[in-house]
Amino acid sequence: MNAQALREQVVATARAMNAAGINRGKAGNVSARCQEGSFDGFLVTPSGLPYAEMNADDIVAMTLGGEAVGSRVPSSEWRFHRDLYRHRPDAQAIVHTHAPFATTLACLHRAIPAFHYMVAVAGGRDIRCAPYATFGTQQLSDHAVAALDGRRACLLANHGMIALGDAPASALAMAIEVETLAEMYWRALQAGEPRLLPAEEMEVVLAKFATYGQPDPRER
Numbered sequence: 001m002n003a004q005a006l007r008e009q010v011v012a013t014a015r016a017m018n019a020a021g022i023n024r025g026k027a028g029n030v031s032a033r034c035q036e037g038s039f040d041g042f043l044v045t046p047s048g049l050p051y052a053e054m055n056a057d058d059i060v061a062m063t064l065g066g067e068a069v070g071s072r073v074p075s076s077e078w079r080f081h082r083d084l085y086r087h088r089p090d091a092q093a094i095v096h097t098h099a100p101f102a103t104t105l106a107c108l109h110r111a112i113p114a115f116h117y118m119v120a121v122a123g124g125r126d127i128r129c130a131p132y133a134t135f136g137t138q139q140l141s142d143h144a145v146a147a148l149d150g151r152r153a154c155l156l157a158n159h160g161m162i163a164l165g166d167a168p169a170s171a172l173a174m175a176i177e178v179e180t181l182a183e184m185y186w187r188a189l190q191a192g193e194p195r196l197l198p199a200e201e202m203e204v205v206l207a208k209f210a211t212y213g214q215p216d217p218r219e220r
């Protein structure tokens, strides 16, 4: 996909994240990995611009060295976007939101445990919560990279969540899934003590998810 089409996808995903109710106002940010010609880096939403007013030209191109191209200032969270693209060859897009239920749990420093089998959609037996660090810092980025090790989503303590995908739309879908799980877990906590699935069952679900949606070789 060319860079212009990718810029438009980043804008559309940022707007969709607010429309889906998983982010409000100017919080959050979206990026997509971009390799075109000699450019090797990513495209990220700019700092402080309302999503409704944002155009493809406002999206900031950044190198993996952290250098911004053009006049717009990138999102203050560009560091964890850069570091995730450096550490995670599987990440093609990143959505960061302050989704209400995910952030509620993150403010309690609670990971999302295996209370529902869909927790495995993020790649493990739970969805970790990264320790708190000030927004925009290298320390926050380091915590996020560690919490996402082997996973496609994590919570950020006293802050929000991060979701990875192989395209902006799938990173958004992951963020919506995490917020849905966070809401269900929070509701279950209000009513009692959620019964967690055993580790062996989560291994079964993870193994099923590893092939879910893939073409069945027997049908070839």
Ligand SMILES: [Zn+2]
Residues within 6 Å of the ligand: 027, 028, 077, 096, 097, 098, 135, 159, 160
């Ligand atoms: Zn944030």
